[in-house]
Amino acid sequence: MKKYYTIGETAKLLGVTTQTLRHYEKIGILEPTHTSVETGYRYYEFNQFHIIDRIKYLQYLGLSLSEIGVIMKKGTVDGLLPALEQQWQQANQALEAIRARIKDIEWYIDYFTYLSKMDVAKVLYRMHMETRHLIYVPCYEHDELADMEIRLAKTRSRAELQPLSYRRQYGYELTTAGLFQSKFEPKTYFIYIKNRPQFFTPYYKELPAGEYLCFRTKLLQEKWDTTILKKYFDSLPKPSTIVALEFEDNLVEYMNADYEVQMLLQ
Structure with a gap:
């Protein structure tokens, strides 16, 4: 067995480049056993091969060369x-x-x-919903849509709310009177968050779990038929928890977006 291997031979045997071996030497992780005074050629011994191999797999595991250098100097598993x-x-x-x-x-x-999977023949349908988490802002009688959007954007930009995990499900809480008159009368405007915040904020609320009666409509056009709703709730208490969730089918225009209106059954 040879005592010395040139830098090129060492690099080829261990699947590294000669530039890599020179870099190891430069930062003090591994120096050649012998460097020729006459030629400047670098030579490595066989017992250094396992060190090069160890540097490679430690880099693969995510350690930096500086970390590896400290560990190699300690020379122990404890390090x-x-x-x-x-x-x-x-x-x-x-x-x-x-x-x-x-x-x-x-x-x-x-x-x-979501909406493409729905049976369009069903005008009203029931769905069970789990608890949902919202960040919301109030809506006022003479609000334009832009007013609500800006109010929610300002709320989301608050330092304590920015780190929350948001999901792009926007929606409105609607008034019962407005729903049964086919009027868009939002009480709040909201966006989903994935989990309950770990701190108190007045902008958070939950949508309760339960059985919801639903229908699909183009909410902002105020054209849903209230006849079937009045018939359904003729002998039942009218819902007080009503939300309308936006489902985008156009990434630019939103006035014609489909909404699913969900009414919590008592």
Whole structure:
């Protein structure tokens, strides 16, 4: 077995570049065993190969060269384990972030395809809803749509609310009187958040879980037929919790958007 291997031979055997080996030398992680005074050629011994291999797999595990340098100088497993545990924690945090992103993508796919899956022959239909979490602002009698949008945008921009995980499901809470007169009379304007905030904010509320009677309409055009609603609730108490959720089918124009109106049954 040869005692010395040139930098080129070492690089080829271990699947690195000669520039990488020179960089290791420059930052003090691994120096050649011998450098020719006459030629300046660098030579490595076989027992250094495992060090190069270890540097490679530690980099693969996420450690920086500076971290590896400190660990190699300590020369013990005890010096390595804390760095690996930190990388384990960081990798798991990254994995959780990826899983959360996948769930968000799935949610948006469901959102943009929701109405296309509905049976258009059903004028009224019932659905069970789980508890939903909202950030909302009040609406006033003479509000324009822009007023509501700006009010909600300003609220979302508050420092304590910015970190919340929002989902692009906008909607309105409607008045009972307005609903049964085919009038768009919003009480609040809101957007979904994924979870209950871990702090108090007056801009948060829940939509209660329960059985909802639903119908689909172009809410902003105020053209839904109230006859069937009045007939349905003829002998029942009228709903007090009424929300209208926007479902976008156009990424530019929103006045003609479809909404699902949901009325909590008592």
